[in-house]
Amino acid sequence: MWSGSALVLLCGVWTVNAEVNSLTYIYTAFTRPVGLPGIHEFSAIGLLDGRPIDYFDSDTQVKVPKEDWMRERLDKDYWDKGTSSRQTKQQWFKVNLKILTDRLRKNDTDNHYLQWRHGCVLDTEGPKRKISGINQYSYDGDDFLSFDSHHKQWVAHMNEAMPTKRKWDRIQQLNDYTDGYLHNECVQWLDTFLKYRKEADIKPSPPKVYISAKPFKNNLKLSCLATGFPPREITMNIRRDGYLVDRLDGLQSTGVRPNGDGTNQIKMWVMIPGGDTAKYTCEVYHPASNIHVVEEWDHHVEAEGPPVGLSVGVAVGLLVVVGLIITGVVIILRRKRTPAEKDDKKQKGADTALLPGSSFVSWMPFLKRRHNL
Numbered sequence: 001m002w003s004g005s006a007l008v009l010l011c012g013v014w015t016v017n018a019e020v021n022s023l024t025y026i027y028t029a030f031t032r033p034v035g036l037p038g039i040h041e042f043s044a045i046g047l048l049d050g051r052p053i054d055y056f057d058s059d060t061q062v063k064v065p066k067e068d069w070m071r072e073r074l075d076k077d078y079w080d081k082g083t084s085s086r087q088t089k090q091q092w093f094k095v096n097l098k099i100l101t102d103r104l105r106k107n108d109t110d111n112h113y114l115q116w117r118h119g120c121v122l123d124t125e126g127p128k129r130k131i132s133g134i135n136q137y138s139y140d141g142d143d144f145l146s147f148d149s150h151h152k153q154w155v156a157h158m159n160e161a162m163p164t165k166r167k168w169d170r171i172q173q174l175n176d177y178t179d180g181y182l183h184n185e186c187v188q189w190l191d192t193f194l195k196y197r198k199e200a201d202i203k204p205s206p207p208k209v210y211i212s213a214k215p216f217k218n219n220l221k222l223s224c225l226a227t228g229f230p231p232r233e234i235t236m237n238i239r240r241d242g243y244l245v246d247r248l249d250g251l252q253s254t255g256v257r258p259n260g261d262g263t264n265q266i267k268m269w270v271m272i273p274g275g276d277t278a279k280y281t282c283e284v285y286h287p288a289s290n291i292h293v294v295e296e297w298d299h300h301v302e303a304e305g306p307p308v309g310l311s312v313g314v315a316v317g318l319l320v321v322v323g324l325i326i327t328g329v330v331i332i333l334r335r336k337r338t339p340a341e342k343d344d345k346k347q348k349g350a351d352t353a354l355l356p357g358s359s360f361v362s363w364m365p366f367l368k369r370r371h372n373l
Contacts, residue, residue, distance in 0.1 A: 020232065021049055023190040024119030024134075029093035031101060031112045042090045047119075048193050049230055050258055056086040069200035070193075100139050104160050112140050120186035133182025149179050205229055205263060206291040211282040214302045219271045222297065224282035227265035232256045235285040236266055241278045245270050 024047045033041045040057035047053065052066040063082035065071040097114050106112055115138045123130040135147035143157035145164055152175045156165040168174055207229035213220045224238050234256065238245040245251050253268045272280070280297040 020121060020123050021190060021194055022119060022121045023048055023186055023193065024050075024117060027089060027093065027116045029090070029097055029114050031097050031108075034111065042093060044086050044089065048190075048197070050263075051230060053193065054082065056083070058090060061087060067197075067202075069196050069202065072200070073196045100144075100160070103163075104139070106140075114139055118182070118186075120182055120190055122187060122190055131183050131187055133179075133186065135178060135182060147175075147178050147182075149182060152176065152179050206289040207234065207284055207286050207293065209282055209284050209293045209295045211280070211295045211297045212302055213272070213297060213300070215274075216271060218274065220274055220276070220301060221269055222272050222280055223267060223269040224284075224295075225265065225267045226282075226284045226286075226293075227259060228263045229265075229286050229289070230263050231288050232264050233287050234264075234266060235287075236268055237283050238268055238270060239281045239283060240272075 025044065026047070027042075027044045029042045040059050042058040044056045044063075045052055045054070046066075048067075053070050054063055055066050056063040061083070063079055063086050065074070065079070093114055093116075097112065100106075100114060101108065101112050116136070117138075118133075118135040120131060120133045123132075133147075133149055136143070137145040145157060145161045146155050147153075148155050154165040154168050154175075156162045205228055207226040210225045210227075211223070212225075213222045215221075222238070224236065226234060226236055236253075238251065240249075249270055251268060251270045254266060256264050256266045259265055268282075272278075277299070282295045282297075284293045285291070286293075
């Protein structure tokens with residue numbers, strides 16, 4: 001979803017060169033309790049480079065740090081204000097979920113959900129800092145509304161979002177502040193959190209590296225997996241008897257992908273003859289942890305199914321904080337629409353618009369009163 005550093009291919013080596021940092025906040029609200037362990041009617045999570053740094057849910061009603069350095073560097077007033085802000089947003093989500101459910105003529109007996117994701121990305125590649133922001137809303141997993149910083153206006157991703165777009169675009173102060181937050185205030189907090197994390201001397205986790213092979217038609221699929229590493233910058237290659245395997249040999253890669261727990265993984269593979277007796281090695285260099293790992297294939301061929309390394313990588317991805325499993329849950333809860341319902345969704349809509357109510361009031365002092373919906 002968020003674009004990371006450019007992926008460069010050279011002589012069979014995939015490497016991410018630029019340093020990219022991000023600060024993201026994700027809010028998720030359901031129309032009613034989900035009834036699943038660890039999933040709350042409302043939750044909010046802050047992520048620094050994809051790793052949780054704070055958390056709030058409707059059961060505990062308190063914003064809490066998820067990193068020791070956050071707890072140590074930010075005083076009680078910060079957490080008290082954060083708790084108040086999250087509680088205000090919780091009420092705003094409750095009101096607006098009802099508005100959208102009515103507007104989209106959804107069945108009230110189904111559990112629907114509204115998500116808001118906003119934040120900023122800082123790319124320090126080259127002499128200039130490149131800043132990009134994101135501010136998106138989705139309803140039942142469908143894109144609903146997003147902010148276009150270039151034109152300082154809102155973009156409706158479905159017909160039912162048009163009333164919201166028209167109302168919000170008429171509030172020029174809102175659009176100016178939204179753009180200013182994404183490119184200024186958010187970046188200031190990102191720099192502050194990066195400074196605190198650096199001063200805490202948090203050592204990046206080194207990657208775990210696995211090499212394996214399994215039958216594929218008349219050949220073997222030799223796979224190399226590195227997983228469990230933040231940040232994203234990493235170099236990987238496969239060697240055959242000391243020589244680099246490259247694209248001409250059929251080398252392929254997934255690129256760097258998030259695990260879901262704030263770490264990343266990358267996988268490369270190449271097809272080799274079934275009786276190949278050459279020495280194959282998987283080499284990984286992770287600059288942040290200063291780790292250079294070399295794993296040699298022992299010529300063991302696994303049964304059909306995912307490689308052992310991949311299974312371990314998936315297991316690592318499942319070790320997430322409660323707030324991060326919401327995305328998977330909402331996919332399960334998402335109800336498939338029939339063609340008739342899709343047509344009905346395009347044609348029907350209410351005039352009542354989603355407005356930035358109390359959640360915006362908390363960080364927009366020039367809005368003296370809460371907007372009525």
